[in-house]
Amino acid sequence: MTTAPPPDSQLTGFVALLPAAARPYALLARFDRPIGWWLLYWPCTFGLGLAGGAKSHWPLFLWMLLGAIAMRGAGCVYNDIVDRDLDAKVARTASRPVASGAVSLRNAWLWTILLSLVGLLVLVQLPLRAQLIALLSLLLVAAYPFMKRITWWPQAWLGLVFSWGALVGWAAVGANPPGLALPLLYAGCIAWVIGYDTIYALQDIEDDALVGVKSSARAMGRHVKAGVGLCYAVALACWAGALWQVRPDPLVFVALLPAGLHFIGQVVTLDPGRGEDALAKFRSNRFAGLLIFAAMLVVGNAP
Template identity: 45%
Template sequence: MALLLRFSRSSRYLQPLHQHISLTLSQSISPHLTNPPPPKPSLNHYYSDHRQNHEFYIPNFDNSKFKYFDLIRLGQSCGISTSSHSLRDEEEKAKRDEELKNNKGSSSSSSSSSSSSSSVSWIDLYLPEKIRPYAHLARLDKPIGTWLLAWPCMWSITLAASPGNLPDMKMLTLFGCGAFLLRGAGCTINDLLDRDIDTKVERTKSRPIASGALTPFQGVSFLGFQLLLGLGILLQLNNYSRILGASSLLLVFSYPLMKRITFWPQAYLGLTFNWGALLGWSAIRGSLDPAVVLPLYLSGVFWTLVYDTIYAHQDKEDDKLVGVKSTALRFGDSTKKWVTGFGVACICSLALSGFNANLGWPYYVFLTGASSQLAWQIWTVDTSSGADCSRKFVSNKWFGAIVFGGILVGRLSS
C-alpha cells in the first residue's frame, strides 16, 4: 500500500515534467515561441562524480515546475546539444574546412602575386584617372627599381670625389633624376616587348599594356616622352659621358629579349643596371680609371645576379609554362649556392675598388655590414614563397645605402 502511494505521488510530479518537455520541444521546432531563461540556479544544482571526474547538473523541482533553463542545462550536462541547428552547422563547417585544405596548396603559391597585382596603391587613390595607366607603366608606386639603378651611380660619383671632400651634389641630383627616368623607360620597353607574355603570368597580367588599359601606340608615345626628358639630363654632362651614356641604350632596348634566348637574363640586366658605375666616374673626371671603375662595375653585376635571381623565383612556375628562361630556373634547388658565390664576388670586387681608390679604413667597416645584410638575404630567403622573395629583393635598397655610406665616410677620411 505504501509502495502504491509513493508511485502515485511520483506520477503527480512527473506529469508537469512531461508537459514542460513537450512545450520545450515545440519551442525548438518553432523558434518564434521563446521563453526568457530564469536566473542562474544555485550551486546545489550540480553533482560531481569524483570517480569519473565529471560534473552533472541536477534540475531542481520547485513546486513541480521544471524550468526551461533546467531542461537546457540537463541536456548540456548529458553531452546533448541544445541547438536545433548544431548538426547542420557542424557538417557545413567540416565541408568548409575540407575545401580550405584542398585549396591551400594552390592558393598559397599565387596569393602573393595576385595580391600584389590587385592591390590598390597611391596612384589609384590620388592621381587623375587618365594618368594612372602611365604611372603604373613607369612603376611609380614601386621605387625599388629606381634605387637599384641609382646606387651604382652614387657609388661612382662619391668614389670620384677628391680625398676629404663631399661628392658633387649637383651630379648626385642629376643622376638620381636620370635613374628615375631611365628606370621608367626600361619598364615601358619591357612591357611593350613582353605584352604577349605578361598576359600569361599571374603577377604581370594586370600591367597597363597587357591588360589593354593602354595601347602599344600610347606606350611608345610615353616612351618617347621619357627618353626626351632623359636626353635633357644627358646633355648636361661632358662629351665623354654623353657618348658613354647614349651607348647604354643598346643594353636597355635589348634586355627584354634575353629571357627568350638565354638562362642568364639576370646577368644581362646586371650589365644594363650598373652602367652608372662607369658613367658617374666619367661625369666627374672626364674619363675612366679601369682599376677603380671596372671592379665597381663588376660588383654591381654580381649584386644584380643575387637580387634578381631571388626576384625571378616569384615567376618560375609561370615561366615554365610560358617558355621563358631565368637563372631561377637554371639554378633550381642550387640557387643558394650560386647566389652565395655571386655575393662573395660582389663584396670582393667592392673591396678591390675601394682599395684602388685609396678609401679610408671606415669603408671596410661599412663593407662588413653590407656583407652581413647580403648574407642575411641569401641564407634566410624562402625561394618557394613569392612574398618572401619580394621582401628580400626590396631589402637591397639598404645594401646599396650601406655601401654608399661606406664610400662616403671612407672618402672623407682618406
C-alpha cells in the same frame, strides 16, 4: 608550392590619388614601385662617391636620381611593349597596362618617348665623356627584353644595364680611375644585380617554366640560395678590390662589413618557395645600396 605573388601593377600610394586616366601610365612606368629606380640609381652614386665627387659634383646626385626615375620608367614601358604577349600569360604580370589593354600600343610608345625626353634633360647636365658613356647603354637596354628568350641568364644582361650608372657617375666627376678600380666597381655591381634579380625571379619560377621563359632562378634550381650567396660574395670581393685601388689601407674593408652582414641575412633567411618572401628580400636591396654607397663615399672622399 610557391604562393601567388601580388600583381605587378597595383593602385597603391600616390598612384591611387591620380586621375583615373593617368593611373595606367603611372603603373606602366612602375611609379608605384620605387625599388626599381632606387636599384638603378645606387650604382650612379657608387661611381660619384668613389671618384671623390661628393662635394664638388653634389648636384649630379639629384640629376642622376631624376634620370634614374625617368629612364627606369621608360625601360619598363619598352619592356612591357616587347613582352605584352608573355605578360598576358603570367598571373603576376597579366594586369600590366599594355598586356591588359588599359594602355594602347601607340600610347605606350608615346609615353616611352616622353620619359626619354626627361632622360635627355638629365643627359645634357653631364660632361661630354659621361654623356657618351650614358648613350652607349641604350644598346644594352634595347636588347634586354629579348634575353629571357635566348639565355638562361637574362639577369646577367640586366646586370650590365643596371650597373652602367657606376661608369657614368665616375666619368661625370672627370677623375681618372686608379688601376682596376672602375672595372672592379662595375663587375661588383653586375654580380649584385644577378643576385638580387635571381631572388626576384623566384616569384615567377612556375609560370616561367610553363611559358618557356628562362631565368637564373630556374637555372640554379635547388641551389638558388648558394647561387645568390656566391653572387653577393663576388660583388663584395670586387667592391673590396675597387676600394683598395683607391685607398690601399686594410681599414677600407671594414666599410663593406655592414653590407656584407646584410647580404648574409638575405641569403640565410631566404625562403625560395614563398613569393612574398622573395619580394621582401629583393626590396631590401634598396637598403643594401645605401650601405654600399656609404662605403664608397667614405673611402672615395677621405682626406
